[in-house]
Amino acid sequence: MALLKIKDLTVGIKQTGEKILKGISFSLNPSEILGILGESGSGKSLTALSILKLLPPGLSYFKGQVLFEEKNLLELEEREVNKIRGKKISIIFQDPLSSLNPVLTIEEQMEEIFQYHLGIKGKKAKDLMIRTLKEVGIPDPEFRLRNYPHELSGGLRQRVMIAMAIACSPKILIADEPTTALDLTIQMQVLELLKSLNQEKGLSIIFITHDLGILRWFAHRILVFYKGQILEIAPTEKLFKNPLHPYTKLLFNSYPGREELEDLNLWTQERLDQSLCPFYTKCAMACKESLEREPKLREVEPFHFVRCFLYE
Ligand SMILES: Nc1ncnc2c1ncn2[C@@H]1O[C@H](COP(=O)(O)OP(=O)(O)OP(=O)(O)O)[C@@H](O)[C@H]1O
Numbered sequence: 029m030a031l032l033k034i035k036d037l038t039v040g041i042k043q044t045g046e047k048i049l050k051g052i053s054f055s056l057n058p059s060e061i062l063g064i065l066g067e068s069g070s071g072k073s074l075t076a077l078s079i080l081k082l083l084p085p086g087l088s089y090f091k092g093q094v095l096f097e098e099k100n101l102l103e104l105e106e107r108e109v110n111k112i113r114g115k116k117i118s119i120i121f122q123d124p125l126s127s128l129n130p131v132l133t134i135e136e137q138m139e140e141i142f143q144y145h146l147g148i149k150g151k152k153a154k155d156l157m158i159r160t161l162k163e164v165g166i167p168d169p170e171f172r173l174r175n176y177p178h179e180l181s182g183g184l185r186q187r188v189m190i191a192m193a194i195a196c197s198p199k200i201l202i203a204d205e206p207t208t209a210l211d212l213t214i215q216m217q218v219l220e221l222l223k224s225l226n227q228e229k230g231l232s233i234i235f236i237t238h239d240l241g242i243l244r245w246f247a248h249r250i251l252v253f254y255k256g257q258i259l260e261i262a263p264t265e266k267l268f269k270n271p272l273h274p275y276t277k278l279l280f281n282s283y284p285g286r287e288e289l290e291d292l293n294l295w296t297q298e299r300l301d302q303s304l305c306p307f308y309t310k311c312a313m314a315c316k317e318s319l320e321r322e323p324k325l326r327e328v329e330p331f332h333f334v335r336c337f338l339y340e
């Protein structure tokens with residue numbers, strides 16, 4: 029049974045009706061690390077924000093469902109979503125400074141979370157804070173609680189963010205490029221921490237990145253995003269051994285040479301622009317079906333899905 033199910037999530041610009049996320053569907057399993065891979069602007073962050081009803085102003089939901097514990101989060105009142113956010117589903121971002129409050133100490137910020145979600149304060153809350161900070165590998169937690177965010181190094185700040193995110197023992201952690209801004213060694217330490225939370229507590233993680241190497245080592249399953257669509261879904265091993273979509277192949281550097289291809293000039297530029305396949309204009313294997321129909325995400329091998337006419 030999936031823990032979280034996203035169905036046909038379609039998000040776009042309210043005023044113009046332009047779609048940015050175009051029918052995203054996937055599920056997250058219990059204790060799974062699900063990687064979302066995609067280049068800049070492909071809609072990774074927007075997907076993360078959409079799940080928690082945190083869409084930026086100007087954007088709105090056109091279609092779709094986010095199913096969690098038998099409820100569609102998109103239909104819940106803000107008050108109800110607030111009880112889930114940070115408690116059952118947490119999110120961390122690339123830059124912890126933008127999520128931490130600069131004028132509150134770590135203790136004050138953590139206290140807010142405990143009071144709001146768990147209704148505890150005072151000594152009981154403080155004990156739990158210290159325990160959580162220890163759990164994420166922060167040395168001398170009592171001292172750190174008195175710090176303001178700017179007094180912490182980047183690595184420590186991200187650990188504090190993770191501590192806050194897991195403080196209420198959520199089922200799901202969404203991590204949007206949480207290590208991109210960190211030095212390589214610190215990055216590895218943070219990833220190790222997330223991995224151990226997954227293994228020891230069964231925390232399910234949606235991990236967003238454009239770094240293939242991280243996902244290969246870290247994720248159980250990978251979604252490949254491109255222009256607001258999912259082009260491929262596969263367990264990590266399978267995806268690396270046998271990438272199917274021409275875009276994924278390109279990412280993995282095993283793209284066939286242009287010379288092997290049919291003459292792309294058969295098609296005019298206008299027709300290129302009208303293609304229903306998002307990868308058409310860059311695809312070495314571009315096919316005419318893409319001008320007539322939209323490719324659908326299909327399971328072509330067990331647990332391996334791809335959106336491409338080559339496999340129909
Ligand atoms: N508030 C907004 N208004 C209009 N368009 C937006 C808004 N936020 C994001 N977009 C557009 O949505 C698309 C997807 O953005 P998103 O931030 O999800 O990309 P991403 O995959 O996270 O990229 P990156 O790797 O750079 O973080 C982009 O083309 C972006 O320009």
Ligand SMILES: [Mg+2]
Pocket residue numbers: 072073074204
């Ligand atoms: Mg992003």
